[in-house]
Amino acid sequence: METNAAFAGVTCTDCAETFEAADAPGRCPSCGGVLDVEYDYDALDVSRETFEDRGERSQWRYRELLPFAREAAVTTDEGGTPLVSVPALAEEFGVEAVYVKDEGRNPTGTIDDRAQSVAATAAREADATDVALASTGDDGQSAAAYAARAGLESHTFVPTRASFTNKAMVNVHGGDMSVVEGRIGDADAAFADAVDEHDDWHPVQVFSTPFAHEGLKTTYFEVAEALDWTAPDHVINPTGRGAGLYALYKAATEVADLGLVADVPQVHAAQAEGCAPIVRAFEEERDSHEPWDAPDTICGRIEIPDPVGSPLALEALRESGGDAVAAPDPEILEGATSLAESAGLELGASSGAAVAAAYALHERDAFDADDVLVLVNAGAGSKDDDILRSHLMGKGI
Template sequence: MPTWTLSCSSCDYTQPGDARAGVCPKCGQPLLARYAPVAPWTTSQRWDLWRYESVLPLMEGETLVSLGEGLTPLVEAPGLARRIGVRRLWIKDEAQNPTGSFKARGMSVAVTRARALGATGVVIPTAGNAGAAIAAYGAAAGLPVRVYAPRTTPAPILSIIRSLGADLHLVDGHIGDAGKLSRAFAAESDFFELSTLREPYRVEGMKTMGYELAEQLGGRLPDALVYPTGGGEGTVGIWKAFGEMRDWGWLPNDVRFPQMIVAQATGCAPIVRAFEAHEDRATPWENPATHAAGIRVPGPLGDRLLLRLIGESGGSAAAVDEDAIREHTKTLAESTGVDAAPEGGAALAVTRLLVDQGRLSRDAEVVVFNTGSGASYRVDT
């Protein structure tokens, strides 16, 4: 079993890993788990992300809450690589998780810790898929779940949340508005708030995508990694994993980390705007609007972490409009067989844009993330 402390991602605050934690009590920025050094690359035989339990926050005697999350496929798409104009291209298909999105990873770990720490319930604001995931893991853990979601959340996602027995509250506004209600409810109840980066464990689940990539590519890493980014926990988690693997000697000495590329929509692009202005933090986006619901996050708490990792990796950030997202969602689905979500389409569109602009090498090997299932978005018949 690993041991860990919780360190602020921005200041020098640190606390033991076994106590309940939210954001940094000194500066309000996200806390991240820091582990004692662990033995070289060890995995269990499990067919889920707990395969990497030697680097996950689980203590002796605790029961984990798992529904088979993780170990998603890395689908190579040579036809799409030719079309986009890069050397190799893979789709990491996160649709094949419980409730159809990458959000399952974070919730498996965060709900495991919440239950271990005695939570009587869990609550979040969501732009969509995280609400479905927390409903599933809450049900699996036997914990009541409350979800605040924008009224504009895709209907199939709202339907999953309801069908799993969660208490769903629709909000007029965006995830930021939902967040205020969620935090107010948490303050007056015993429910743990598991909002993105407002507690340190969802990121721990997310980081397993980084471990999986290294394992699936035989210890190599791609040249670039394109992630549709809203709250940022996926991107932050993967970058954290690369750092851990490097620090612990799990990667070849000459490994080069990928350029981390943040994909957003022109209707909600706070990280892109800050990146282009060379800022180290983002200002909230006014009137956020995109049909790629998962990236409609106007003021992510992870803004500084995101901007920092883009810089450290020599990466980039770019936004594409609604038509480009639609077109590339269709291209992704029809040319690979992956049931692409709009967020996956946005990531593919950004990949093409950067290649066309000469910001991403035509010699690059690129991993594009499809973070959810197309089925969770479509309401046409």
Template sequence: MDTTAAFTGLRCTGCGERVVGDQGDEAEVGASDGESSGSVVVSGRCPDCDAPLDADYDYDALAADLDRAAFAPRPRDGVWAVDALLPFPAETAVSVAEGATPLVLAPRLTDELGVAGVLVKDEGRNPTGTVLDRGFSVAVTAANAADATDVAVAEPGDGGQSMGSYAGRAGMRPHSFTPSRSTFLNKAMTNVHGGEMRVVGGRYPDAVEALADGWMDDWTDLMPFTTPYRHEGQKSLAWEVAAGTDWDLPDALVVPTGTGEVLYGVWKGFRELAEVGLVEVGELPRLYAAQPDGCAPIATAWERSLDVPEPWGPPDTICGELEVPDPPGGSLALDALAESEGGAVAVDDEDALEAAVVAGHHEGLEVSVNAGIAFAGAWELADEGAFDGDETVVLVNREAGVKTADLLRSHLMGQGV
């Protein structure tokens, strides 16, 4: 498997040991002295402690080779613009020009939050309309390099469509287990991309259970934090924020959070910019996780000072993409909040709907209800005194408004519009 020069392999986020192994083989814990077998685990968790795995790099070597100019926005390259900080070289990438999404100034929201500036990182402009495209590009690249023929996930909706797009481009067969409450758009486009979709009655946990029951030996698992590469792709969002603000990093990011994939990946991206000497640790932004109050395991764990979120049950929110009762990256997300000196907030579905409508009406942005959680969360944080008025705040619009157009329209109809 062709990997980049500074990539040294995978390390367990729990016990810290290096993990080596070939695709299709059980991962083994190797020596932690930096030695690598040259093989790469495409999916799996630590065989000793079952914690997620994380890509590791020789940051000293990268510090000598990277400068800020390397991160200048290049729409054609997107996520792969700085492949030195990814496991695989850009020439091997399975890519549909994901990433390089705009940072949009939101003057109305700036005034309403009473801060120096609000910028929206508009991930709805990715190829399948979701921030998850960043992660699937890297994860499918890993699977492709390992000659995988079939890839599989259970996802609330966006992930099935996204994986289908990248797997189809790579000539793989995608298998998606999708809850029946997923949107028609996601289901339809999963099929359009050639995905074998199994619609499962119930909610996301039911889809996860169905995946486990229907698992085939020749499938490669691309679930978040089972493959170490989905959150690795999310690092690129942090790089783009840094370059897009001319390296005057924002003070805070508010991230809609479900599995923890995006939140943890973004924090790793910022942290690595400090590791290679391009920014100071003290300059890194605070991260805030925003969740619906009908399914807020990470926000509740933060409030209770827990190290690991307790499973949420039963969930009750219209924000299907964020309805993850037992987030696989929950502990890593909490670590990111603590390390960034940020926090978490849970908001009502109605507030998320209203925030998404306000963003569309006054800022011209197409924001889904799942992304509206971040906008409503920022209002809640402002009310709680999290901002002192001098900050620049970035809101992550995790998906296009069309994903939940029926919910947004129903909200308006309820207001007599």
């Protein structure tokens, strides 16, 4: 694999063993734990100007903090999404500023494009022919798109409740799709069985490979640069498997350690009351979650009852001084539709959890008057048009 100069291998977050990238494309070969990319920061010679002087807007402008060389990248110019000010929310919360990092502007309408760009690059560098994942929908569509870009075959396992749009676009991109009866846990099981049967399939699901969540880091790099290399005080992220939350925190610590940004923000998890294993573990002061027995939420993207990334997500919450909020579905959907009506922003249904969590944190007096808040919109509202419209119809609109 053609890795960057500062790449130092992948380390298991459970047993702490370190491997070369080519030797560990999936989970830890020793214990099956989640792998994380490590860097030799002393080998990096970067400054704010390193990134500011580059013309490209894609996430690969931050190539030194990604595992692979720019020339190797499988990319459709993902990243470069806007940080949109929402003055009405800032006034309502009594803070200096509220922004939405609008990841719905990515090529397939989701933050997962960042992850799949890096994961597909890893797969092609490993000379893979096929990639596979289980998906609630968005990352399955994204994986199919980036596999097509890389000249790879893709295999996506989705639960029956995944949106029609996502399922249709997997096929449009030429991907092989298995619709699994049940929910995401059933799709996860089918994916695991298939990978066991096909040892030449390269996993691209977050935390089933060390490389997908590395792409998610670039979301925060863009936030920091857009704020003139200052850290926001709070970042609120809709949370399912925990990958996005951990990636935001990892990115924030990286740019702080490199002296590019002075501070690390508090990162906050936003989940649905009907499936909130990370919130429950945080409130009970545990280091890992217990599986959620009966998930019940309309917010399919964040309905992950058994999130393998919970230890990393919980570490991010506690180390950053953040909090965790579980909101009822009506408040989540109201969060998404209210910003569409008042600010013209199209948030995915699940990303309304970030708005609902911001209101809850405001009620907990978590914000100061000079605070800057960033809410992450993980996917385009057009993917959830039926859910959002149904919420409005339920209100008689």
